[in-house]
Each structure stands twice: as structure tokens, then as C-alpha cells.
Amino acid sequence: MKLFQLILILMLPAISICQTKKDNIKITGKINGKIPETIEYTLPINGIEYFGFTNSIQPDSAGNFEIQLHSDKTCFIDLSNNYKSFGTLIAEPGMNYKVDINTENAENKFRVESSNQKGQELYNQLSNRSMIVGGHxxxxxxxxxxxxxxxxxxxxxxxxxxxxxxxxxxxxxxxxxxxxxxxxxxxxxxxxxxxxxxxxxxxxxxxxxxxxxxxxxxxxxxxxxxxxxxxxxxxxxxxxxxxxxxxxxxxxxxxxxxxxxxxxxxxxxxxxxxxxxxxxxxxxxxxxxxxxxxxxxxxxxxxxxxxxxxxxxxxxxxxxxxxxxxxxxxxxxxxxxxxxxxxxxxxQKESLNEKIKFAENTADFTLLKDVLKDLKGKQYYVDVWATWCGPCKEEFKYNAKLYELLKSKNITMVYISIDKDFKEKQWKEMAHFYNLEGYHIRVNEKLDADLRILNGNSSLAIPWHFLADENGNIINKRMSGPSKIENLKIELIKN
Incomplete structure (x- = not known):
């Protein structure tokens, strides 16, 4: 009996090692094209894959990377960068996968070499395979x-x-x-x-x-x-x-x-x-x-x-x-x-930048033209946004170059929020947080209706950028945002 117990004790580490190897998943990858700083990959926790729960790895200068993780269940692993999916791997415990990611060829951007390669190809052709590829x-x-x-x-x-x-x-x-x-x-x-x-x-x-x-x-x-x-x-x-x-x-x-x-x-x-x-x-x-x-x-x-x-x-x-x-x-x-x-x-505990100005008495205006004219500028670059608009806030990252460009052209920066009344506090706090230099207007019901008429679409997709003259008349209804500053430079020259 004691001999059997001794043998069992000696075998336990080996059993543990075998079990660990059996549940390991190894992904060897290669990036072709522009190499991102990191490759993010979802971690299947208890078998569940969620786009937000990720780890990351840095490819080497040649674009090579290796991922090793553990799962005792067949699971999805999505490889991405900044919420942009390269592809999804269906991974089975104990298997190795070779992944090729082409960052410059949309038609052949993700290939998996494995015994179930055909299945991997078919799944990655689905346009609704995950939330971050438009599958909500x-x-x-x-x-x-x-x-x-x-x-x-x-x-x-x-x-x-x-x-x-x-x-x-x-x-x-x-x-x-x-x-x-x-x-x-x-x-x-x-x-x-x-x-x-x-x-x-x-x-x-x-x-x-x-x-x-x-x-x-x-x-x-x-x-x-x-x-x-x-x-x-x-x-x-x-x-x-x-x-x-x-x-x-x-x-x-x-x-x-x-x-x-x-x-x-x-x-x-x-x-x-x-x-x-x-x-x-x-x-x-x-x-x-x-x-x-x-x-x-x-x-x-x-x-x-x-x-x-x-x-x-x-x-x-x-x-x-x-x-x-x-x-x-x-x-x-x-x-x-x-x-x-x-x-x-x-x-919010810091003092407000003096270049952030909230326009007064805008509740009395019914036409956007009158609001802009009252600001007494020569030309206005207008950014229509809302506190709930993610793409709007992404544009704010490029504001430093935008302000420099507008200053050189003597153009006044105007931000128009389409937020409802109960969002007023959050609207002002976001203007402070993102350091949005310029005049700020939050629409009332009539100004909102006028904006949609000027836009030409009642649904009003934002962010929306346009250029207006000193009288509030729109010069160009569709201008590039700060993220496309070179395009904006050309557009301002033309106007």
C-alpha cells in the first residue's frame, strides 16, 4: 500500500504536466505589411470570448509573434489592434496554429494553417462573426x-x-x-x-x-x-x-x-x-x-x-x-x-481654459445663421458633435494641428452640441476635459431643426464639419475633420 502511494505521489507532477500541455494552445504568427505596435488577442475565460478582455503581444521587427494560452475548451480567439479585427481563430486545446496577417491586403488579410484550415477560412468570411466587425x-x-x-x-x-x-x-x-x-x-x-x-x-x-x-x-x-x-x-x-x-x-x-x-x-x-x-x-x-x-x-x-x-x-x-x-x-x-x-x-477640479467660451443667450435664437453672425468672426469652422458620439471625440485627438491651421487663416472655431437639456453639465465638462478651444453652443429645439435643414438630412450624422462666412452663411457644407488635416488645408485654400 505504501509503495502504491509513493508511486502515485511521484506520478502526480507528470500527470499535472501532461494535463497542462494537453490544454495549451500555441499561435505562431507573421505580419506582412505595416507592423502594428501590438497584437491584441481575446482571452477565453471559462470558455467565453469577449472583445474587451484581452492580452497583447508585441511583434518583432520582422513581424513575427507567438501567443501561448491555456483553455480546456474549444474557443474563439480574436486577433486585433485598437478594436480593429484582423481575424478570428477557432482554437482547440492542445493544438498549434500558424497565422498569417496581411495588413495591406483586405481580401487575404488573415490565413490560418492548421488541420481545420478550411473551417477557419469559412468562419472568417462571415461579416457578422463578432461585434467589432459589425456583427451586432x-x-x-x-x-x-x-x-x-x-x-x-x-x-x-x-x-x-x-x-x-x-x-x-x-x-x-x-x-x-x-x-x-x-x-x-x-x-x-x-x-x-x-x-x-x-x-x-x-x-x-x-x-x-x-x-x-x-x-x-x-x-x-x-x-x-x-x-x-x-x-x-x-x-x-x-x-x-x-x-x-x-x-x-x-x-x-x-x-x-x-x-x-x-x-x-x-x-x-x-x-x-x-x-x-x-x-x-x-x-x-x-x-x-x-x-x-x-x-x-x-x-x-x-x-x-x-x-x-x-x-x-x-x-x-x-x-x-x-x-x-x-x-x-x-x-x-x-x-x-x-x-x-x-x-x-x-x-473638472482645474480652472477652465480661458479660450473655451460658452456662447450666451443662444436659447433666444431660432436660426444658426443669427447665432454665428452674433459671434462677430470673419469665417467659422463649425464642428457639430454630441457627448454620446464616439467618433466625434476621436476627432478631438487632432485638435492641436487644427487650432494652429485655423489661427493662420484667421478662422473662428465653433463647437455646436446637439445634446439635450439634461446633458448640459456633461457637455460643459467634456468641453473642459478635451480642452476644446473656441465658442460653444448647445442647440435648443428650433436651432436643432434649423441645423437639420441646413444639413439636408433629418437624421444628422455626426461629426459634421462645415465652413461659414461672417454672416453665418454656409460656404462649404462638407469639410474634412481634424483627423484629415491635410485635406482640410486644401479645402480651406479653395474656399
């Missing part, structure tokens, strides 16, 4: 929003699903992909289209308040309920899906809006008080438990932090998360995106 549920629902018959919607969704999965079925039959590979893809596609179905029901719910819904209340409620009947959130397959967070988000909307009958006006009032994120987390705690809850809260905080609205509420929620989950693996992913929120609120 709401985008998919555009294909079905005009349908007013539930049966037709279900048929179309199923047809879209079958069209995508049929190629993988063929590869499985030909033994060019493994059963684990196929099962993950099948689950991924299934949850994506079920998520799109739930999103379509949600959009009909929102449109019903404006009498623009194509489905009746009974129809969209039943359509929504059927999603979670066929694909419940307790299904273990959901925990291997990149759509986990967005699917759970849709589920919580269904619970709150349909079953609890919470009104959008009530939610709007909560938002105005700066408590909407706290409310959403409390709703999640009513319906989720264990690892699902931990994962959802972490993903929620991350997603809202990177939106750059800098809500102070997120700081409280992050501190609360750390207390509730002090050993959570997600804390290290959240800290980098919380730091800018902290910096934003520290900035």
Missing part, C-alpha cells in the same frame, strides 16, 4: 424590420442561420473540421440569430411608442419570449458564445420591459439622475447568479467605460465590483478603462 444584433435586424408577419421573420432568420451553417456541416462530413469545432460554430450562429430575433422584438417595442412598430404588442412580446424558451440563458452553450454579454443584455430588457412593465419614461428619469447603470446592475442581480453575474457586471462596466461618457457612477460600480469579487480575473481588464473616467473628473 441591431445591425442584423435591419434585414427583417419591415416584416409584419412573425412566421416570415422566423423563416428568414432560420434561413440566414442555415445558409451560414451548411458549409460547416459539409466540412464536418468530409472530416475537415472536428466535432468540437463544428459544435462551437453551430452554437455561435444559433445564439447570434436568436439574439437578432430578441433585438427585433426590442426595436418593435421602442417603435410602438411612436406608432412605427410593424408587429403588434402581442406579436413582438411572443416573438421575444420564444427566444429564451428555445435558448435559455442557463444553457451551458451560451457560456462559450462571444454573444454572451449582448444576449444577456437583451434578456434583461425583456424581463424589465415586458414582464415587469417598466416604462421607458421611468428609465429616462433614472438616467437623468445619473443612476441608470446602477439600476441596470441591480436588475442583473435579480436574474443572474454566480459566474454569469460576475461576468456580466464586468462586461457591462467595460462596455460603458469605453463609450467615453465618463459617468462618475461607473467609478462607484467598479469599487463595488472589487468588493464583491476581490479575486476576480476581470479587475485587471477594467482598471485601464476606468483610469480615463478618474482623469475626467480630476480635470
Amino acid at each position: 444584433f441591431e445591425l442584423e435586424t435591419r434585414n427583417y424590420q419591415k416584416d409584419s408577419i412573425v412566421y416570415n421573420i422566423n423563416q428568414k432568420l432560420n434561413q440566414s442561420y442555415q445558409t451560414e451553417i451548411i458549409g460547416f456541416k459539409k466540412l464536418l462530413k468530409e472530416k475537415k473540421i472536428s466535432k468540437n469545432f463544428y459544435d462551437l460554430i453551430e452554437s455561435d450562429r444559433d445564439y447570434f440569430y436568436k439574439g437578432a430575433q430578441g433585438s427585433l422584438a426590442f426595436i418593435n417595442f421602442l417603435n410602438s411608442e411612436r406608432n412605427k412598430n410593424t408587429l403588434t404588442e402581442v406579436e413582438y412580446s411572443e416573438l421575444w419570449a420564444s427566444v429564451f424558451q428555445s435558448n435559455p440563458i442557463t444553457d451551458p452553450k451560451l457560456l462559450s458564445s462571444p454573444w454572451f454579454y449582448f444576449y444577456i443584455e437583451n434578456y434583461l430588457r425583456y424581463k424589465e420591459l415586458i414582464l415587469e412593465k417598466v416604462t421607458t419614461s421611468a428609465l429616462s428619469e433614472i438616467g437623468k439622475k445619473g443612476l441608470i447603470h446602477t439600476h441596470n446592475i441591480e436588475t442583473a442581480k435579480k436574474y443572474l447568479t454566480g459566474f454569469q453575474l460576475e461576468y456580466f457586471i464586468a462586461a457591462y462596466i467595460y462596455y460603458n467605460a469605453i463609450n467615453q461618457n465618463y459617468e462618475k457612477e461607473l467609478l462607484t460600480l467598479f469599487d463595488q465590483f472589487k468588493k464583491e469579487y476581490p479575486s476576480s480575473r476581470f479587475i485587471s481588464f477594467l482598471e485601464p478603462v476606468i483610469i480615463p473616467v478618474i482623469n475626467f473628473h480630476n480635470k
Whole structure:
């Protein structure tokens, strides 16, 4: 007996090593073209892949890199840089992969050499394979929003699903992909289209308040309920899906809006008080438990932090998360995106730059022309933006060169915000945080309507940049933004 125990003790390290090697995944990569500073790759935590929970590696001067990670489940690993995906790898425990990334050839930018190479190629041809390549549920629902018959919607969704999965079925039959590979893809596609179905029901719910819904209340409620009947959130397959967070988000909307009958006006009032994120987390705690809850809260905080609205509420929620989950693996992913929120609120303690000027009495104006004329400039470069607009805030990174150019041309900088009244405090705080030198105007209802007429499109896509003369007349309705400063220089010469 003692001899057997001794042999077992001696064998344990070897068993442990074998198990570790079996679960290892090795990715050897090569960059062709412009080499990015880093390659970011998603980390499958308990098998779940989420675009925000990543690690990174720096390629060498020749573009070579190597990634080693551990997973005991077949999983998705997305390789990207600054939220721009190079491609998605379907990785199986114990396998090695050779990846070729071409940063200058869009048609052949991602190739994987492995025993399931054909499956990798087919999956990366999907335009909706992940959130960062345009695969959000709401985008998919555009294909079905005009349908007013539930049966037709279900048929179309199923047809879209079958069209995508049929190629993988063929590869499985030909033994060019493994059963684990196929099962993950099948689950991924299934949850994506079920998520799109739930999103379509949600959009009909929102449109019903404006009498623009194509489905009746009974129809969209039943359509929504059927999603979670066929694909419940307790299904273990959901925990291997990149759509986990967005699917759970849709589920919580269904619970709150349909079953609890919470009104959008009530939610709007909560938002105005700066408590909407706290409310959403409390709703999640009513319906989720264990690892699902931990994962959802972490993903929620991350997603809202990177939106750059800098809500102070997120700081409280992050501190609360750390207390509730002090050993959570997600804390290290959240800290980098919380730091800018902290910096934003520290900035508010500093004095306002004297070159940031908030125009007065704009509530009395009905025409943008009169507002600009009142500023008494010679020419105006106008940036139309909003605090919730991510691309608008991306443009602010290039403002130093913009201000230098405008000064050389004696052009006055004007920022026009289309934010609502309850966003006034955040509007001024963002102007301070981004150090937006120039005149600032926030539209009233009539100015907003005039802006849309001048733009020529009632939906008013922003950021929108235009040039106006000293009388407020538009000289050029479409000017380049600060990020395209060389183009802007040419446009200003022409004008």
C-alpha cells in the first residue's frame, strides 16, 4: 500500500504536466505589411470570448509573434489592434496554429494553417462573426424590420442561420473540421440569430411608442419570449458564445420591459439622475447568479467605460465590483478603462481654459445663421458633435494641428452640441476635459431643426464639419475633420 502511494505521489507532477500541455494552445504568427505596435488577442475565460478582455503581444521587427494560452475548451480567439479585427481563430486545446496577417491586403488579410484550415477560412468570411466587425444584433435586424408577419421573420432568420451553417456541416462530413469545432460554430450562429430575433422584438417595442412598430404588442412580446424558451440563458452553450454579454443584455430588457412593465419614461428619469447603470446592475442581480453575474457586471462596466461618457457612477460600480469579487480575473481588464473616467473628473477640479467660451443667450435664437453672425468672426469652422458620439471625440485627438491651421487663416472655431437639456453639465465638462478651444453652443429645439435643414438630412450624422462666412452663411457644407488635416488645408485654400 505504501509503495502504491509513493508511486502515485511521484506520478502526480507528470500527470499535472501532461494535463497542462494537453490544454495549451500555441499561435505562431507573421505580419506582412505595416507592423502594428501590438497584437491584441481575446482571452477565453471559462470558455467565453469577449472583445474587451484581452492580452497583447508585441511583434518583432520582422513581424513575427507567438501567443501561448491555456483553455480546456474549444474557443474563439480574436486577433486585433485598437478594436480593429484582423481575424478570428477557432482554437482547440492542445493544438498549434500558424497565422498569417496581411495588413495591406483586405481580401487575404488573415490565413490560418492548421488541420481545420478550411473551417477557419469559412468562419472568417462571415461579416457578422463578432461585434467589432459589425456583427451586432441591431445591425442584423435591419434585414427583417419591415416584416409584419412573425412566421416570415422566423423563416428568414432560420434561413440566414442555415445558409451560414451548411458549409460547416459539409466540412464536418468530409472530416475537415472536428466535432468540437463544428459544435462551437453551430452554437455561435444559433445564439447570434436568436439574439437578432430578441433585438427585433426590442426595436418593435421602442417603435410602438411612436406608432412605427410593424408587429403588434402581442406579436413582438411572443416573438421575444420564444427566444429564451428555445435558448435559455442557463444553457451551458451560451457560456462559450462571444454573444454572451449582448444576449444577456437583451434578456434583461425583456424581463424589465415586458414582464415587469417598466416604462421607458421611468428609465429616462433614472438616467437623468445619473443612476441608470446602477439600476441596470441591480436588475442583473435579480436574474443572474454566480459566474454569469460576475461576468456580466464586468462586461457591462467595460462596455460603458469605453463609450467615453465618463459617468462618475461607473467609478462607484467598479469599487463595488472589487468588493464583491476581490479575486476576480476581470479587475485587471477594467482598471485601464476606468483610469480615463478618474482623469475626467480630476480635470473638472482645474480652472477652465480661458479660450473655451460658452456662447450666451443662444436659447433666444431660432436660426444658426443669427447665432454665428452674433459671434462677430470673419469665417467659422463649425464642428457639430454630441457627448454620446464616439467618433466625434476621436476627432478631438487632432485638435492641436487644427487650432494652429485655423489661427493662420484667421478662422473662428465653433463647437455646436446637439445634446439635450439634461446633458448640459456633461457637455460643459467634456468641453473642459478635451480642452476644446473656441465658442460653444448647445442647440435648443428650433436651432436643432434649423441645423437639420441646413444639413439636408433629418437624421444628422455626426461629426459634421462645415465652413461659414461672417454672416453665418454656409460656404462649404462638407469639410474634412481634424483627423484629415491635410485635406482640410486644401479645402480651406479653395474656399
